[in-house]
Amino acid sequence: MSIQNPTKVLKEELREKLLRPDVISGSESLLRCLLLEGVECVFGYPGGAVLYIYDAMHGNPDFHHLLTRHEQGAIHAADGYARSTGKVGVCIATSGPGATNLVTGIATAYMDSVPLVVITGNVATAAIGTDAFQEADIVGITMPITKQSYLVRKAEDLPRIIHEAFHIANTGRKGPVLIDIPKDVSAQMAVFQAPGPVAIRGYNPTVEPNKLQVDKMLRAIEESERPVILAGGGVVYSDASEELIEFVNKTNIPITTTLLGLGGFPSGHPLWMGMPGMHGTYTANKAIQNADLLISIGARFDDRVTMKLDGFAPKAKIVHIDIDPAEIGKNVKTDIPVVGSVKEVLKQANPKAKRAQSDEWVEHIQQMKEAHPLRYKDSETALKPQYVVELINDTTKGEAIVTTDVGQHQMWVAQYYKFKNPRSWVTSGGLGTMGFGFPSAIGAQMGNPDKLVVSINGDGGMQMCSQELAICAINNIPVKIVVINNQVLGMVRQWQEIIYDNRYSHIDLAGSPDFVKLAEAYGVKGLRAANKAEAQAAWQEALNTPGPVLVEFVVEKYENVYPMVTQGNTIDEMIMGDSE
Amino acid sequence: MNMTKHTISVLVNNQPGVLQRVAGLFGRRGFNIDSITVGESEEQGLSRMVIVTTGDENTLEQVQKQLYKIIDVIKVVDLSSNPMVARELALIKVNAEPAMRPEILGVVDTFRAAVVDIGPHSLIVQAVGSSDKIDAITELLKPYGIRELTRTGVTAMIRGSQK
Structure with missing residues (x-):
């Protein structure tokens, strides 16, 4: 299959064909419903309980399925697709082990509010509960990590359930929805009936904010002298970047974006301060701690942002804008709660927004930014990981879609890649899932066939899903795969150095494969660089080569991520390390 | 807190x-x-x-x-x-040799509970009321020897016309 596969608006002809009230199997009904939802590509892996579903795919020219090499690869790919496009990601796995292999991916999506529809097969209805071959109670297992889940009892329920699942996944606070389909249901014949409008009595997310609360926020801004905006993933997920830029320009408030908020606000904007929190910038952290007004926009005060809670933003009045009312007051006491979609809140606020009394504050922030920029000790001999990220940033002008794995490299990308656009940044923030970086890039590329997708991984995480090199090779999916190889589990090593007194326990990744050869074994071009000149040449060659390329950068082993706030400290108690 | x-x-x-x-x-x-x-x-x-x-x-x-x-x-x-009505039901199987029964029935009557089963050596008492009331009758029946106790947990609703 080609990755140029069209984001076609369903042709009227096809639509008519899909809606016909034919007598069809549950499997065919499933495929029809997915196509009717506008699904372009499904990531999956077959097995016994989904054989009818895969049989229905056979010879179906309208349905695009990408066979991964592991169910975990499939769900991370669906996740990367969803984060980078804003559409619902879809994956399919069989019962039992197929389904349980999805669990990490479901949890990843749940923590970061990513819309997925996850389809699993199950044993036949009559065998459920008998410990049948490849049986697992996946609905029960995933209950705490799904927004909603369904066990389908009858084929005729499928259209309604699928339509509901897409609606639930991609509205309100987004998240993964699981649909478990027993094998007999996937075979059952029924007259196809297109789903009607969604009507779920207990589900009605608040999108429009309360006007009085918005006015309260605007008054607080006018009165504030040291305001700060803390913007998170909610900005990206509600497509509110433009509204946010207008809001910041009108109010003249310095802004910091959380890990998931990166790209939601252009990093080149003069009021942008970088990321806050454990590895946040000096300026962002100091600004929050000295603010008299903190406006959280689509962020949830994660512990990696707040660090020691009872010393967080001690002088600030807190405004919290969130689509999920349960986030308000969960971690931080809120003075002005605003429940609603970030986009709707800002749309309502912008026409009335007035400038804060922030001129002096903004000047102070600019001085801090100049005095304390992110920096690292560069070297002429060893290759520094931060340099590699800067090289990628410079050559792609901050406009690539970048996915990362988890650990030091993730923080360096968050710090040194200067994102310009929303949905150009794909990373597992909440769950911190290793093995996410590479397969999520495959999904991002499938959703954005014309864009450059760069997947930046550590040598640890790359080995958690490297099998997906196969699908890059065979489908010519042109992801540029970066392995920043420091031969250790770098973030763990850094903690062991700083907090555990250099007692390095099980962080040595000796015995890792030769990544160039690994790539070549799958038929993917592999390149290696160990100094600046090689790095520049190899990276340029990767960019110039059509198709997938893996570039291994062999970097300094003992490099640390700074600034760093250790646990139990407030965010202005930063270790600046060797950067200052 | x-x-x-x-x-x-x-x-x-x-x-x-x-x-x-x-x-x-x-x-x-x-x-x-x-x-x-x-x-x-x-x-x-x-x-x-x-x-x-x-x-x-x-x-x-x-x-x-x-x-x-x-x-x-x-x-x-x-x-x-809100002002609410909250009720719980308990079944209490208590040791009750014939000689002790009048005394136990005295406790049961006081709590407006009921005897719903009589065996050769025991009774089942059914008590309905607030959790405190159930606690109290249980306490009073303890000296006779409670063989088994089961409680439904509280069910409740708001008083009056408010829904």
């Missing part, structure tokens, strides 16, 4: 797994459940759960908000912030 008992009524879709979703939420988020009752409601297809939980005001607020995030949850009401 001020830890108090709260009685919450939760109207849910009568779907398989809904009890698991609600109970799982309490477990996962570290909210405690003193008692939980489930049964049909006035509307077909909907069930009502009454949950007694202990916690401070913040916890109560989080409990309610988190419950609303469950798609099958339709309405959550903090009953205990």
Whole structure:
């Protein structure tokens, strides 16, 4: 299959064909419903309980399925697709082990509010509960990590359930929805009936904010002298970047974006301060701690942002804008709660927004930014990981879609890649899932066939899903795969150095494969660089080569991520390390 | 923080797994459940759960908000912030040799409880009332020897016409 596969608006002809009230199997009904939802590509892996579903795919020219090499690869790919496009990601796995292999991916999506529809097969209805071959109670297992889940009892329920699942996944606070389909249901014949409008009595997310609360926020801004905006993933997920830029320009408030908020606000904007929190910038952290007004926009005060809670933003009045009312007051006491979609809140606020009394504050922030920029000790001999990220940033002008794995490299990308656009940044923030970086890039590329997708991984995480090199090779999916190889589990090593007194326990990744050869074994071009000149040449060659390329950068082993706030400290108690 | 008992009524879709979703939420988020009752409601297809939980005001607020995030949850009401009727039923199997029965019946009458079964050496007492009342009668029956005790947990509703 080609990755140029069209984001076609369903042709009227096809639509008519899909809606016909034919007598069809549950499997065919499933495929029809997915196509009717506008699904372009499904990531999956077959097995016994989904054989009818895969049989229905056979010879179906309208349905695009990408066979991964592991169910975990499939769900991370669906996740990367969803984060980078804003559409619902879809994956399919069989019962039992197929389904349980999805669990990490479901949890990843749940923590970061990513819309997925996850389809699993199950044993036949009559065998459920008998410990049948490849049986697992996946609905029960995933209950705490799904927004909603369904066990389908009858084929005729499928259209309604699928339509509901897409609606639930991609509205309100987004998240993964699981649909478990027993094998007999996937075979059952029924007259196809297109789903009607969604009507779920207990589900009605608040999108429009309360006007009085918005006015309260605007008054607080006018009165504030040291305001700060803390913007998170909610900005990206509600497509509110433009509204946010207008809001910041009108109010003249310095802004910091959380890990998931990166790209939601252009990093080149003069009021942008970088990321806050454990590895946040000096300026962002100091600004929050000295603010008299903190406006959280689509962020949830994660512990990696707040660090020691009872010393967080001690002088600030807190405004919290969130689509999920349960986030308000969960971690931080809120003075002005605003429940609603970030986009709707800002749309309502912008026409009335007035400038804060922030001129002096903004000047102070600019001085801090100049005095304390992110920096690292560069070297002429060893290759520094931060340099590699800067090289990628410079050559792609901050406009690539970048996915990362988890650990030091993730923080360096968050710090040194200067994102310009929303949905150009794909990373597992909440769950911190290793093995996410590479397969999520495959999904991002499938959703954005014309864009450059760069997947930046550590040598640890790359080995958690490297099998997906196969699908890059065979489908010519042109992801540029970066392995920043420091031969250790770098973030763990850094903690062991700083907090555990250099007692390095099980962080040595000796015995890792030769990544160039690994790539070549799958038929993917592999390149290696160990100094600046090689790095520049190899990276340029990767960019110039059509198709997938893996570039291994062999970097300094003992490099640390700074600034760093250790646990139990407030965010202005930063270790600046060797950067200052 | 001020830890108090709260009685919450939760109207849910009568779907398989809904009890698991609600109970799982309490477990996962570290909210405690003193008692939980489930049964049909006035509307077909909907069930009502009454949950007694202990916690401070913040916890109560989080409990309610988190419950609303469950798609099958339709309405959550903090009953205990209103004037409410709360009742629990207990069955108490107590040792009762014939000679002791009049004395035990005295206790039963005082609590307006009822004897619902008489065996050769024991009685089953059915008591209905507030949890405090059940605690009290249980305490008074203890000296005779309680063989088995089972309580339904609290079910409750707001007084008057308020729904």
